[in-house]
Amino acid sequence: ITYTSNYFQDLYDLAVELIQRGHAYVDHQTPEEVKASREKKENSPWRDRPVAESLKLFNDMKRGLIEEGKATLRMKQDMQSDNCNMYDLVAYRIKFTPHPHAGDKWCIYPSYDYAHCIVDSLENITHSLCTLEFETRRASYYWLLNALGLYHPHVWEYSRLNVTNTVMSKRKLNYLVTEKWVDGWDDPRLMTLAGLRRRGVTSSSINAFVRGIGITRSDNSMIALERLESHVREELNKTAPRAMVVLHPLKVVISNLEDNLIMELDAKKWPDAQTDDTSSLYKVPFCNTVYIERSDFRMKDAKDYYGLAPGKSVMLRYAFPIKCTEAIYGDDKETVVEIRAEYDPSKTTKPKGVLHWVAQPSPGVNPLKVEVRLFDKLFRSENPAELDKKWLDDLNPLSKEVIPEAFAVGSLCNAAVGDKFQFERLGYFVVDPDSTSDKLVFNRTVTLRDSYTKGGNK
Template sequence: MYVAKDALVEYWVDSLVQFLSFQSPSDSGSLSQFLFFRYDDTNPEAEKKEYIDHIEEIVGWMGWEPFKITCSSDYFQELYELAVELIRRGHAYVDHQTPDQIKEFREKKMNSPWRDRPIEESLKLFDNMKRGMIEEGKATLRMKQDMQSDNFNMYDLIAYRIKFTPHPHAGDKWCIYPSYDYTHCIVDSIENITHSLCTLEFETRRASYYWLLDALGLYQPYVWEYSRLNITNTVMSKRKLNRLVTEKWVDGWDDPRLMTLAGLRRRGVTASSINSFVRGIGITRSDNSMIRQDRLEYHIREELNKTAPRTMVVLNPLKVVITNMDASTMELDAKKWPDAPADDASSFYKIPFSKVVYIEESDFRMKDSKDYYGLAPGKSVLLRYAFPIKCTEVIFGEDNKTILEIHAEYDPSKKTKPKGVLHWVSESSPGVDPLKVEVRLFSKLFMSENPAELDDWLGDLNPESKIVVTDVYAIHSLKSAVIGDTFQFERLGYFVVDKDSSPEKLVFNRTVTLRDSYGKGGGK
């Protein structure tokens, strides 16, 4: 069994994850026990060590350990010898057409003028190519297939081209390199692959795959194609993703807005939730299906609701001064988990409560209403894990419009039973502000469900797909958080500590909001 590097498409979620996720990595008899993980590194100019290292590392992060890791470049000598044999059998020839000429002749279903050159002449020229005696672009080795076929992939595909470029794995031994179309099926056969899995765009190459193995008299694996993963409000193609990154529409391959494995991981998505998502959608040959992002987010919430401890953070702080409290600070218990037993100390964390607390700006308004559960003049709310407070005065700025702070009184007896419950943070001690952090709020990268169908797909980018909120207030105990730690910010969503964090300032990425439209919703 084999999945090519192209199936992973380097940094993004695609057919490798879709295939691997048939079973959990921990399942006995897992498919990974039979999986060859191969780098189809046939083009020395396209192979970068950072890609190679990342692919292997990200597959490991997904929880998969292949039976064997190989490279197509491991077989360069065998591939060359088989190319010589192909010429000897009259199934390949050295061609001197330019790329434009090849394209024109293919469109007209015309044979190359060098198609019928003598076998000995092609053998000599191919040897000259190997020894670096012919310039780049001046010759290729082409397979002698069927120029009259209805399948474009049978129009004498290129088997070898000249490139005076060292290979990151094979070194400088070669100046001719095999094409993917030539290499793929032969290495499948050499490695005794039972099933070669590809996405549907490779279906038209099946004829060429079997033609070459038949021409060389080699063992023929079973080829099976299936549809690639398509998710709404994003793009999944290699070409489009590359444009987004190289033209700096996003912040690199691991931008949390991208449906790349690196981006999803940086956003705080776990490998197990990705596996669960893919197992849930299954495999299909229908190439028109679009999976809603909400469905992936549902699986993310299902896991984070169980694993992410709760804490409180205020995005847009509004100062509340509790006038009937002295300058002391009390320490309260807050639940890390909604159903934490009262006698389990590890399920709680400590939060300070002092004369000055901060609530969300959006949780206060000047006019109350029956369907409003926030704070308003003369109205009471409950500060979660703390006490009821009642707004007694609103302090405005010089313009008489900007609210500077709220004055309130708290009920230490907790006899007041307001309907509204607000999250909040407090000064850690009198005059000491809460911990200041940065929060990045991510939403769908594109406004349309299927931007790939649009002519101006870049014009469909969501200008509010990333919102950076600075000067966010958090409880001081979060200062010990490290990169990769996940939390549920009560009422705000699930968040992860980003790699941009420093000792001076923590940075959090929002993974998902608390509620969704696909499943039952988020955390409690």
């Protein structure tokens, strides 16, 4: 990694040479005056000052002898051009602020329009890649290199990557972070590399996504977020071992199973795992107290409902069929707090519904508690950038849900930061850096369902 500040001395020396060649001058116009003269295509009154005078004044700027805002170094380009980016752009400004890398050595700093092309040339860059909004700056890029007789990299512009339901503008991203609308640059809801990494998105998935969409000069393309998620899902389906986690636990007491009996059952890490391959299996306890998702129980059954209901049977994944015999209500007489059920040890019952579950590891002991964070689209509309000043009003208030005490199978207790899993029926998850020895934290990367379609404009 290199920085423009690595070349501050080279840039200064080349600015002196530019003045000596008659292609730059020290100007004293205010920003307002510069703007007005550019709009009228009028030269600065100091444009034709003697070279020696500009050299002395530029040296005074460097030595800190001129106040901030009282002078700039401008390139002597073409004030009559049809391209406004040739209207004598500023090369140097005075700023009495220490630099993050150079410290307080300098009080004049080069502009992007001056430094960009020169540093590319000094570093022998073969191709300088920019997004389309910089296309009109290509004339200034080559003008300066020609004026100094420097090597020309090839400049090539392409359209920005625009993804639905988010913002990619650095200015907008910075505002979201600094104003605390999100939890930092690595917030998993952001499309920053740090955010994608924390969400569990792999570099190979990003590369596959980029290869899939290709490069275009069309500036109106909007890529569906679901397209990236599809690549992520495709990879994690092959690489993330399975586990069972219950987000909103509902207690189920199996009345025809002995209180102190604990069975050790085999669960599959992979869909095609063979029963004789112990490396592809993990152990789960099964006892008379298990927990299912609260959303997997209803008091009223329906034809298209495959969850548990009074008098109805479901299959507990890797275990046995159970049949609901009673629902216990809480003090409010409305909320079901416990289900009584019977299990079928012979497995003669063949219910259609299959539920994930977590059991007590031993009588009276709760399963492993973990924190689960569910992330959704950061913005409600596909293109929040179109909303101008109202873009913040489009933030999705439900883009982050924290479940502080989900129940997980014990095999997850040794998971490390960055480990990825498929939580059966729930989606793909990754261990977050906020995890501690006392509690694991999981971020949902993507859901299981793939809503992306290859047709249309997505």
